[in-house]
Amino acid sequence: MPFPTLKDRFAALIAAPSVSCTQAALDQSNSEVIHLLANWLTDLGFACDIRQVSTGKFNLLATFGSGPGGLVLAGHSDTVPYDEKLWNTDPLRLTEVDGRWIGLGSCDMKGFFALIIEAVRPLLSQPFHQPLMILATCDEESSMAGAKALVEQGAPLGRAAVIGEPTGLRPIRLHKGVMMERIDILGRSGHSSDPSLGHSALEAMHAVMGELMSLRQDWQGRYQNAQFGVPQPTLNLGCIHGGDNPNRICGQCSLEFDLRPLPGMDPEALREAIRERLRPLAERHQVRIDYQPLFSEVPPFEEPADSELVMVAEKLTGHRAEAVAFGTEAPYLQQLGCQTIVLGPGDIACAHQPGEFLEMSRLAPTLRLLQTLVEHYCLRPPQA
Known part of the structure; x- marks a missing residue:
């Protein structure tokens, strides 16, 4: 059976409901999303570790290569709730309109995982000197339970982590707490x-x-x-x-x-x-x-301006690292020893909104950016 295309993967992730919400009546499992990702990544040779965080809620850490260091490409597998009556399209079906891929999670942020897989597939035949890790967490949109569980487990990740939240492909090194x-x-x-x-x-x-x-x-x-x-x-x-x-x-x-x-x-x-x-x-x-x-806080986040990851991201994107008001899982990955930035293809202005979309013009630049990050952190021999 042929490996699904980028668009097919994108569509499958959007079609898999994974709402996380503080209201129990709206809350859903993320199991389908996690197992879709695990099946695809296993087929590509990744070692996949699925950890249950709570009933129906799972984290996935998929690893290609071994050793210390390496790169983490991270995101959350859940979405916010939605009101179907306010959408002009089916929120759980990928729809292409005027150069945009529309669907719940297209921007924030299940679509990022489909792009990661597309970017790394051509690179997997090369020797990996340091590991690549793909991290998918649960419940970022409600309690941050998935990221907090990683901190509690305490296992170190890579030396650099990029979280693909919607930033318009501009690197973010600071955000406020929540x-x-x-x-x-x-x-x-x-x-x-x-x-x-x-x-x-x-x-x-x-x-x-x-x-x-x-x-x-x-x-x-x-x-x-x-x-x-x-x-x-x-x-x-x-x-x-x-x-x-x-x-x-x-x-x-x-x-x-x-x-x-x-x-x-x-x-x-x-x-x-x-x-x-x-x-x-x-x-x-x-x-x-x-x-x-109501919940334990999301701490404020700041990655030093002179950290290697910030400087690499600024060079690759052509943008100085910025600050945003919304919170992410970045401070938790920092606690696990990763230099961390937030950098993804979507736009925050359409996140959590009816008609959420990803501009198709962002697809190719995102793929190039991810491939260059993998080459820098995983394919080059580590410095002595």
Whole structure:
């Protein structure tokens, strides 16, 4: 049976549903994607190691060649949820329109794996002096569970890692962290005609929001990084729920917010600063305040500007390494000893959107870039 073409592989990956979501009703296994990749890579001579992370969730590490060093080409196998009614095409079917390949995961980022395979196939007959590793993780779009499991296992990877998130083929060496947090306030309900009958959780939350916005102003005054399009850390008050009727003192209220720290800002130090602001509010309003992360944070990421990988990527792409506001698995691969950058063919502006696409004009440049990276890190004899 002939090996599937690039377009056939691309289509098969898009057709394999792999939504990861914090809502259990929308969450799906990534098993089909992982086994598609493993079957293709096994046929090409890669040694494939599939590790279960949780029920229905898997990581794949496929290796060609052996020894220390080498290159990791990495990405996540999951997608965000989708609303089919908002798409003009079937999101799980590859559709070609006006020079674009359209489908869920085409840009972010299952399509990257089809391109990796296309790039490396002509190179596999050459001697590999250092290994090539292809890494596909689970649940990047929700909990980062796949990348965190790799860190917990602690096995070193290659000396360089390229994550194919959508960057428009521009190398990224910095991104902000991602913290998603929740504050719950338990007051005491009572009849609204007499405020002394209760302790309003909603009024206490009003004070909490004021403290959060005060902290945001303080942090934005203290921390700046001009390499980012939004040079300050951000704090977004995302959603609030509280109370049940106008004539009852609100007994419960919850707030969820998103905090994006810059490199150099310690997430736990930020949490402690928030806790310090919350403690006197609980006493003043006679309520109980519980503050917890919704998920463990994605740390800020920074790869040094003078690292070999950054300089190689800048030379190959003709672009200086940049910074982005969105989070990736890069800090986790760094923790495993890899010089790491984010560099992929898609555009972030169409990620997580109906009609997600990859420009076909990006296919050939991506293949050339990947082949040159493999030649540099795997086919050349290591320096003595």
